[in-house]
Amino acid sequence: MSENTENQQDGKIIQINIEEQMKTAYIDYSMSVIVGRALPDVRDGLKPVHRRVLFGMNELGNNSNKPYKKSARIVGEVMGKFHPHGDSSIYDTIVRMAQPWSLRYMLVDGQGNFGSVDGDMPAAMRYTEIRLQRMAEAMLEDIDKETVDFSLNFDDTLEEPTVLPTRIPNLLINGASGIAVGMATNIMPHNLTEVVDGLIAYIDNRDITIEELVKHVKAPDFPTGGIIYGYEGVKQGFETGRGRVVVRGKINVETSKAGRERLVIYELPYQINKAALHQKIAQLADDKIIEGISEARDESDRDGMRLVIDLKREAIANVVINQLYKYSELQTSYGINNVALVKGRPRVLNLKEMLAEFVDFRHEVVVRRTRFELRKAEEKAHILQGYLIALDHLDEVIALIRASRTPDEAKDGLMSRFELSEIQSKAILELRLQRLTGMERDKIKEEYDEVMKLIAYLKDVLSDEGLRFKIIKDELEDVRKRFGDERKTEIQYLASEMRMEDIIAEEDVVITISHLGYIKRTSAYDYRQQKRGGRGALGGKTREEDYIEHLFVASTHHTMLFFTEKGRCYWLKVYEIPEGEKSGKGRAIQNLINLPTDDKIRAIIDIKDLGDKDFISSHYIVLCTSNGIIKKTLLEEFSRPRQNGVNAITVNEGDQLLEAKLTNGNSEIMMAIKSGRAIRFPENTVRDTGRGAIGVRGIEVDNDKDEVVGMICVNKEDATRTVLVVSEKGFGKRTDIEEYRITNRGGKGVKTINITEKTGSLIAILDVTEKDDLMITCKSGITIRMAVADIREAGRATQGVRLIRLDDTDEIAAVARLDEQEEEKLDNEGMEGEGSEQLRDDSSEDPGTATAEASEDETPAE
Template sequence: MDSTPIDRIIPINIEDEMRNAYIDYSMSVIVARALPDVRDGLKPVHRRVLYGMYELGLNHHKAYKKSARIVGEVLGKYHPHGDGSVYDAMVRMAQSWSLRYPLVEGQGNFGSVDGDAPAAMRYTEARLVKVSEELIKELNKNTVDFQLNFDGSLQEPIVLPAKLPNLLLNGSSGIAVGMATNMAPHNLGETLDAIIAYIDNNEITISELMAYMVAPDFPTGGIIYGYSGVKEAFETGRGRIVLRGKATIEVTASGKEQIIVTEIPYQVNKASMIERTAHLINDKKIDGIADIRDESDKDGMRIVYDLKRDAVANVVLNNLYKQTQLQSSFSVNNVALVGGRPKVLHLKELITHFVNHRHEVLVRKTSFDLEQAKKRIHLLEGYLIALDNLDKVITLIRGSKDPEVAKESLVTAFLLSEVQAKAILEMRLQRLTGLERAKVIEEHAQVKKLIDYLLEILGDKTLRMQLIKEELMELKERYADTRRTVVEYNSDEFTMEDMIPDTEVVIMISNQGYIKRTPLAEYRVQGRGGVGAKGVSTKKDDFTEHLFIATAHQYLLIFTAYGKIYWIKVYTIPETKKATQGKAIQNLINISPGDQVRSIIQVRDLKNVDYVDNHYVIMCTKQGIIKKTPLRAYAMPRSNGIHAIIIREGDCLLDVQLTTGSNHIVLALESGRAIQFNEQDVRPMGRVSSGVRGITLAHEKDRVIGMACFPTPDWDLLVVSEHGYGKRSSLDDYRITKRGGKGVKTIYITEKTGNLVAINAVKDQDELMITNQSGVTIRIEVGKLPVIGRATQGVRLIRLGSDDKIASVAKIDVLDQMAEEEGDEALTSKVLKAGDGFFEKTDNQSQLNKINMLVPEEKEEELAYNDEEEVVDETDLEEEGFSVYDEEE
């Protein structure tokens, strides 16, 4: 009977105990068994096998040792989980059809691609290969941390220094608890090229890296059929890659056709594939095959399908692809341990973690070498002191009764350290010759030079990255080989989008919901104050409300007044001339009855993980509510739309912009006030939320008219009133406050200017497209607008009719400027940035006159610059809290 005292029994809820125990077990499986470390690409058992072989001295040029000896070493010292787990791991590392770059060189029967089991460990032998030695080198230079083994008697490395990106080269597979990993192998030369490209440019995109790393490269060769799965795997860390065996059609001497398969998909059992194919033939599910033979030998794989005389070879081959393992799929799931935690990683993250690991290893290795060099130069300095005072040293040593006294005497007499004194006592007599003295002096100079170089490395990250780059180039020269797996694009991947040029277009949406796209080239540049050109024919009481620049392949994220979001590709919008009305937007998206389009943003690629993870959507409402949500929340397009923001009663969504998370936000009111605050003041929220207060309205009838986002403070704020007046002011004129304030005056509202209708963040190189309610559009250069303070009404931007008003203001961002002289017919081109794309325009006046010239040149020039700045009364300004100053000053 149990005699445990009742007061020592602690009652525990069995559900909690089971939960905690299972969590502990699952974490042990995840970290200590099933998932590889992102740095060296190895699981603990593989790392221990390689380290055990390294300690046994089984380098590539040494003799083989029995596998049982290796398994015993690893099992007894580092991995007490059974000899089967250790031997199976070592066998797989030696199989050329399992690893793209085997890490172990086996001698004997290590299995076959037919699924044959390897011989028992007592019959086989193994040693390391050159590639695996590159993973282990530098272990003796304190490059990585060590930990105690299972019984605390020995030390083992937590991770290997890994000069090569083993995780990318050989991939990995494993099933943990609640998660699994399945990573594809890649070509060494391509992988190192991509890493070098990343070192040269840390901002490189995944699509740019894919120019170096085309696709996975499987050890069994074969064909990657279709590229969409590869692209998705590189960009997201998950994807499905379709693999096909490499087959050719040959004709025998007797005239019969044969299908010859020389390569099969990765991880397909050849014998099993042939057996299952034979069953399908016998069951009449595959017709046209008379016989199957496996003619594979030591020279390579060869599977022969003899065809019947009436069979069509291509039809039979396609049937084999469809019904047998001659076509299979590899589901990529890039899960690896990062800092001890499992994480799904895309291509750039895998490269980044490897480079960071190599950088840390280099720093630790250099620090170790520096410490050793300092110790050596310390000894050499002691030797030089002894050689310079040789007679005194000999006399002192001869007069000492024992070595300890001699050491103390040397320390006292020549101010040496105990280490130096001990080294002097241990010097051989031959070191006292003149030649040996010269060698000491030469070595001292070399070590001093080495110390200076090591200090330079530790003090210069650019130099360290250059050393890593040179190391990778050397490894590529030594180990790179040709690609084995061929990439074949299938016809399903060529969509209508591939046939449409990614050009820049103007998107217009009217107040009543008509949308169209027009080539940007149809809009010429005019001077400030021009009358504009006819932009769109609209129905009575309708006008252009939204106008912006996009590229044909971009996504448009359309936000409505009710707070919903819809997705549409730009090229799916009907293209028309600029004077036509367009198409009702209800024909393109399932917008709710009574709802209205309020704002549109364009994004590059919703599948680009880097892009969606580093951008935010900022929304504001007419009542001054602002909300910030990660772009990832809107990265899954749905035909019926989803809620982007919860709109409060009496409010509606007004404006939406894309930011990077660190912008300056300016909100402006119809009454002419504006507030500036940091984007960090607005915390990120989920889709199903309403937001927080951004600005307080001046009065009950006031409303927010726009929002401007500034990536840096050196931009200007452009404001436009409803009667066509506008100006730009330095952002420095607006003090930064907390969100929710009342703001300061941004334009002095009068009957002449009308209420404020638009704001925008601009620079000198930008251009504006201004559209009024009657459909007239003008395109002007921001650089021709003077920078004036908040104390002005601004200048006339467009001349309006008596009943006309400004409807929308869009900005074109100028990226660069290039000029080329060609005789008297000189043309100046500007490369302009619109959204995320580019377009070209010409400043040549003769050509501009040919492009939709609706206004005579002389009249346009007359109207362009006949307005000056208008400053309001200083007394009124001072009452409003302005500090008045001379604009010219």
């Protein structure tokens, strides 16, 4: 198809193919959008409008150390000189560069209302004021040293830079997004410290792989924080320039004074509107899509974000959190599409290419800056050389000047008489008289020497590429020191992506679980050894009605099996347990596993590796209940973790699971009851059954008055172990296991400790060796650590010695064994409390006690 077009100049009609005309016009338009509007330059990471705003502010002297200027003044300056478009597009650009939730590192310092994360509009430009951030000034540094090319503005009256000579890797740290014609870009923001580390690693090794670079530039880092959920898409984006990153908001679980749980959202995914999210959550609750929410309200203030969701009493926090991630924008995915202009052409770039382009640009800037500084230094040296010549012939110069009728005659005379250049002659004629003194001559000589040294150094820079890259590294390290910060966005790897054990240091930690279900892990070295009978150190701050109930030591690489009083089993890696201060409360265990509110943890087993087939097929879990029921199940039945847990034992009404132990099938089992009796029988008398079975009777218990307090499983070949029993008032002793005769399972057992009002009921039974340490925790939160060797052996019918001094209202809550003493005992200076001196055995305080107790007959077993 064609169309006739009349040429107005010569009257001829030229045939034009309309298809070709439309193609050409559209390509011109699309290239204009791509290059001049929508895509950032790979070198400074800016689109033209951002670059013009920053340059215009710099030209106005609107710097970080100067007073703010009205935004409208800047908009007018940029629109009138460089950006011939609407004022709203310029002001929107300024606003975004001043919003801490939009840019990871802000470039504009704003004063006034610049909108909110709720989507509120900023105030009009006549009300707000702005100035450059220090980071933006670092992007404009050296712009007056011919470091970058300038081009004419829209009306050819002024010049503007085609790129800023930035020291800041802005494309990576602030990212960019834009829609052009036929293409788009979406580059994620990153952490400045990490990016600088990556740039330095690239400079040190140009052949570095992306896999090695990822150790430095770990993942995107969003201004609003959040959690990157899964790493595969991030890795793909780094390797190919295209990928997908999933970001979740951060949620805390709190418990109100009334005991009700609530979720607190305190960080959102990038670019999510908080008010819209609040409305969406309320709608999900109203529509019964999420059942467990009773109310959602926004408690955010100037101290931070706080979107509170009250849960219904029967709701499980972890379930509601997962539903929020599924149904709301609390979990959002972003497409990575690293498209930027490279030498004026759009390209998809991977991580290494983006770093390489920036380093190449910095190298070009350093070369151009050095050439400029060398030229200026040589010009200055040339003039100073002329000064020195004139000062060496001062009388002749003065005479020549006085004899000349005009300045031009004096200039020509100086040039011919002393072989000076025109520049030198002009400078001499303009020299002030005060510089003719002897002291000033010395200063000129010193200045000349300094300039010559600078010239030599600048020439070295231009001739030595290694020196140039050292300058680039030094400037990057200065940027990191001035502007670097910590990551805001956490990285959460999926189980299918990598073994967390590879990136988490293996160390022993102390794990504590409180009566109300708060769990934490603490370094074992925070607990120092103390002498028997001491006051102890505070092991955990708890609420008045709470106290530490379980306390044990495990490696961060192990898996914990949690058994609840209703007979359920849950799994958790030790490194997944939140780390806390020794005096901290910890985190509600419902946040970590899907534990119903009416159930609680009763026993914990530490497994090194659930994937070891030989181990799980040769070991057993032995369970006992408060009513004396015992059950044995193969460990392999518990080797496949499930999010909602599995049934470990069927518990009868009025009973509850009390203890769980790991055995090798060749142990002897001892069970002890509150009234001070214990039974010993071989493990092989209990046949192994499936997870759903009820079990068999282990010891006879009077259900109305008594209950089982503990169970131990001792290997028959291990003759070093003794039985340790502890009463609730702080008394304890060790007894040789052979003092307990082997009886039939299901009997009454024999006396294990003499129970009196002074000792209180039996609280714990453990198997220990003299190499072990003991950790005792009281209901008041006091914790004491002592060597088992300090506890003397005594007959099974004695009441033992005082292990810990308790207040009248306090009782022991938990007793745990540390498998081995630390190789280096920590100094206990400053950790011993009042009354930490060695106490005499209570049996020696009352000489008749031990004799009388030892003479009592054993209770016959049935």
